[in-house]
Amino acid sequence: MPRVREDSSYLNSMSTTDSRTRVQDVSPTSGMCPICIEECPVLCEISLSAFRGRETLYPVPEEFGTSTAASLKNYGLDWSDLNILSRLRGAKGIEEDPDKALFHRVNVESECGGIPLEIPIASGAYGSTDVAKNNWDALSIGTALSGAILVIGENVCRMDPGAKFSDDKIKHSDDMANRVKTYRKFWDGEHGDVAVQTNVEDERTGVEDYVISKLDVSIIERKWGQGAKAIGGEVRIPSLERAQTLKDRGYLVLPDPDDPSVKEAYRDGSIKSFERHSRVGMPKRKNFLEDVDQLREKGAEKVTLKTGAYRPTDVAWTMKMASEAEVDYITFDGAGGGTGMSPVPMMNEMSTPTVYLESQVLKSAKILEEEGKYVPDISIAGGFIQESQILKAIAMSNFGDSPFIKSVTMARSPITAAFKGSYFARLAKEDKLPSQFEEKYGSKVEDFFVTTSRLKENYGNDYKEISPGAIAVYTYLSDRIGVGLQQLLAGTRKWDLNLAGRDDLAALTERASRVTGIPLIDNVESDAYERILRD
Template sequence: MSYSPRLSSGFTMAKNRSAFISPQSGMCSLCTQDCSGTCEVAQASVLGAQTVYPTTTGNNQIASEKDYPIDFSHFNINGRVFGAQGVYETCDEATIFNVELERSYGFYNTVKMTMPVILPALIKLNWQDYFAGAAMAGVTCVIGEHARNNEPNLKIDRGQVTDFPLLEKALGCFAEYDRGYGQIVLQCNVDDDLLGVPKIAIKKYGTKAIEIKFGQGAKGTQPAIRLKNLETALVKQRQGNLVHPDPSDPLVQKAYEDGICPNFYTYGRLPLWTETSLMDHIAMLRDIGADNIYFKMAGYDKADIEEVIRIACKAKVDMITFDGAGGGSGYSPSKMMNEWSLPTICLEDAVVRICKKLHSEGCRLPAMVMTGGFASEDQVFKGLAYGDGHVQGIGLCRASMAAAMTGKTIGEQIQKGQVPERFKPYGSTIEDIFCDLPDLRAIYGTQANTFSTGAIGVFSYLNKIAFGLRHFAALNRKFNLDLLDKSDIIPLTSEARALMDNKWFVR
């Protein structure tokens, strides 16, 4: 059998014409010259290199379509009937309402969250409500890399960003609803660093936390984006982007005039940190005012994972988010989404074993967060339990953005008097239909009735995750999530047992 998708996907809306498929290639087993060209091969024959990347970005999100041979569905959640840990052993105390979900982390500046969840890096679609909803829910969220590319009024002087209004707006989306829990973080890649984005973010806009990006499950290398013409290529180059071929080269310009110049591409520079340069960069960020430092890492080689964690310990980094294969949302090569990096649970297994090793050596570890394909409370619980005390949180990116988008859309429909059939039994107004508004009013007062329904959607979705976690924790008679470990999950398959027994990676 093949775990990889056919040559049809939501990345490009390509479709196999035939019901008969060659499993290894993913092509139709009978390929005919009469085909009008619907599959990925046909699209590539016309659109070429562009089809390495998704063609359905924009108002959409993208995630892996590969059916990995192991994931959290290979485990069930355990349950117990005797005793109660974390509360007094009385029927009145041992309830779901007394399950402790709060988390705190940080070496020099402590950050508290209402639940073991973060909203990972994103700066597309309805990001305003994504960040606002995070503040309402009391969790940390991250502004994605290359945010400057979404800024039409960005100003650059002598190779350094001098004005970045979008960043101020993004920070404000969180700050307006900040209730003392969570933090909004700015993710920066190499291009952002070269253009001085973290410096202006901290000094001019008051950013308190920076996330340094090594990579993520969806994006092992940075994107290459095709440019339409020489003029656009020159503009991108002046903005500090790496452009290939060099549009300022007279020979390239002559080739363009003669109609024989190849396509221009911008390409995001790859991070090439050393321990020394990384330590110096972190020291600089702290010197200019950063309170917290975060890392974003992916399912790279296990030796690289260990090195990143060791550097984080030495530099007193506050949190590392590990993004496994199966996650996504960014503008990433389609095959990279499906075929690159460790699946999330395998990545978590590697991270936990490395954490145990470093803990035994006396290292003080950062908070560890796993992300990549999580969407429901059972998955979050399993991820925390598999962490064996070394994973403090789970990242919910695409699902939270889906809540931001649909919450906004449904709210607009209700305001127009077009209540979706699915929700008519609950009433006809936003107050009637958005069922967790009372919980928001308990925090913010009646002004919560005026909040954006997209942000209410994010809050409500995360409220559901928290409520579900309380049920699973109480089911295991563990009333503090710090108590979760691998005894709280049950392997259902040979692959799951092999992973838990450290035999899955044997080569």
């Protein structure tokens, strides 16, 4: 199957909505079966929509809280369109000595917004969606062990059933307090930290005041959007009573849980769940600048900004605002995947994909730098799962001095690691491990993970409090991605992540070269033959 999809056949058959077509050779324009018949038992996107309407806009409702979702669309440009160039001679960042220039000595530490990182990763943002709450122990401890930033996402306090309010302001949240406490139990106090993200709903309930004053949170992240959707945060609520409570707390809940006809439809089973929506922000220059100043006055040591994959004018304006406010770092999130509940058509068809978005962000950063203006550190998000993608993103942002991009923000892949570690530990306990896995890696949880002995040595008796899911997240982030970065950087003969630059990359396609400004691989050092061989 060709890598670039040239048609829209996925529109009427998507695993994200669990829709199928009767035949495989569908119309490339509509995705419909060439002959659509009346007596068809298969539910395509059209027929599923005829029964379930707005539900079909979202990933399979039954999997909410136990899944994440992403776009199915090929955007014509991704990180595989760039290759990392290896070197034969020399070494930078270490002595040019074969006995000293060993790959495990490569320094992959970074610093984003003045926050030291053992690996150039921020994990999150994990907000009020069930998939975050259900896997919090794994995500928070695994991230802390890795020395990375953990971002607690939006709506956590207001969604907490045990939250206490006074005059519509949050006074206590068991969920938020537990999230911060869990991360910090295994935090070394130096690398990474926990950040709390706040949207319009959180600002109205004073979440930043609560977490700064009561939980000693030092990083507040204002949220302007995400790459998976542009209409605010959404979660699915299976309970009528819970939906009514959230409506009473000021959320938009659809369909209206207080409507008598909706109540009746819920009781008879035709309505199975409700949608909770967050309001979108409408940022204004003066308000934002004042807001950042006020956050610092309240005690926030670091103020950051998270934004989505908006059009180029919004990218430039956002960079300008971040510069004027001197935020510590800014996260740009490319299309199109989410940790919770994002409309499938929006994930597929809206917003700017990551490589395109980074190119726009870097153009803005260069202009600000040329104008002598403050340039905040940048974290880029949007579909990252491997060290090769991370290195390319960081290297592409270094025009000679140091990278503009200091970290990559990841969400879906750490959740996958958490899923797998927890699930296989449960299978082991039930003596239901796949035979092939058991034969290869053992039947005990301690045998599964290559990092078990290291964690036991480092944490002693506290090791018992590190869940299998947390070990899985740590092993994925630190042992796989961290070591993978060391190997790739050593291949470029650079022993420090900050030395990675655009000269370490080559474009494989005309589009990749045009968008990123990275030369085509057949044009890289094209003068070398004459210059070297005729000298």
